[in-house]
Amino acid sequence: MRVLVAVGTTSAVVGLVAACGADASDDSDPERRSFALSGRTLTVDSDDSAVELVVAGDKGARDVRVTRWFDGRTVLGKSPKVTWKMDGDRLTLRVKCSGVISNCSAKHRVVVPRGTAVDVVNRDGSVTATGFREPLKVRTADGSVRLRDVSGPLDLRSVDGSVRAVGVTSKRVSATSKDGSVRLDLAAAPDRLQARSQDGSVDIALPVTGSKGSKKSKGSGEGGAASYRVDTETVDGSTDVTVPRDDRSPHHVSVRSADGNVTVRSAN
Structure with a gap:
């Protein structure tokens, strides 16, 4: 009987997660970070996220400014994780979301300094x-x-x-x-x-x-x-x-x- 209750409870949780779709726009408190960019080129390497690119309004800006919205949940798996890092002129954006049931949504807004050539690779977004x-x-x-x-x-x-x-x-x-x-x-x-x-x-x-x-x-x-x-x-x-x-x-x-x-x- 205990096993049946446990299975029933898990099934209910799985159904709830599946029914409630994740939406990054629900994130009312997005994270923000700036990355130094020394050159005139930027590569954005992203997966599982929508990426919005915008040219900086201020002419003197040399940093890449990133805003991240994220909403996610998993069942019987590790907690969702989002990461960002800059290595040279390469900005890497990653979303890790896995489990028996996983539901995650991410969006990144990247403000690029004027005069910068951009190369974007985005998978699933x-x-x-x-x-x-x-x-x-x-x-x-x-x-x-x-x-x-x-x-x-x-x-x-x-x-x-x-x-x-x-x-x-x-x-x-x-x-x-x-x-x-x-x-x-x-x-x-x-x-x-x-x-x-x-x-x-x-x-x-x-x-x-x-x-x-x-x-x-x-x-x-x-x-x-x-x-x-x-x-x-x-x-x-x-x-x-x-x-x-x-x-x-x-x-x-x-x-x-x-x-x-x-x-x-x-x-x-």
């Missing part, structure tokens, strides 16, 4: 970034990529997650997704844009007239109006290109999709 002017490289597994108002060179790759970027004025853009769609909204004509998707659609919006930062050049019309050298390829999908095309244009756009549609349209 999304990445968002805003306002970057320096090179930004993002790799995610089981997580989406969301960018806004960026102007530095972009290299974005996601596995089992979509890629979205809006307000982009970068001259060089590369975006790849496996098992996810790609959508890029550009506010200035790129020199080179490459987008790839496997099992997902690709939607590219390009400025045609009055584009921000555009200038009259070969392949452009009056008032900075842009045309594009576009090449596309699809497998099991349709193609729709409605931007002005010119094989001599300095703005090269290359799009490939397997099992998804390709759209290259005007952003104006």
Whole structure:
């Protein structure tokens, strides 16, 4: 009888933990820490966490400032543990959450000094970034990529997650997704844009007239109006290109999709 009671009690606890999903936004008292950064590059190595990247507002800041929200619980396992450390220019963020039943949620907000190039690798978590002017490289597994108002060179790759970027004025853009769609909204004509998707659609919006930062050049019309050298390829999908095309244009756009549609349209 005692064994049955124990099993019944454990089952009730397991059910309670499973029913009450962890949510990092429930953490009303997040932890904060600053890490010294001597150089002009930062690598963020993270897992099991959403990562938000923001450029520091103060020009003189040289520290990387991190805010961490965490909520978690386990049954018949070790207590959840979150760690952070800086080694040289590498910031490592870890979440350890294991048991018969485990339920954890973490979010890190990383404020980066101005003028810093960032390389992010995140497993089992999304990445968002805003306002970057320096090179930004993002790799995610089981997580989406969301960018806004960026102007530095972009290299974005996601596995089992979509890629979205809006307000982009970068001259060089590369975006790849496996098992996810790609959508890029550009506010200035790129020199080179490459987008790839496997099992997902690709939607590219390009400025045609009055584009921000555009200038009259070969392949452009009056008032900075842009045309594009576009090449596309699809497998099991349709193609729709409605931007002005010119094989001599300095703005090269290359799009490939397997099992998804390709759209290259005007952003104006």
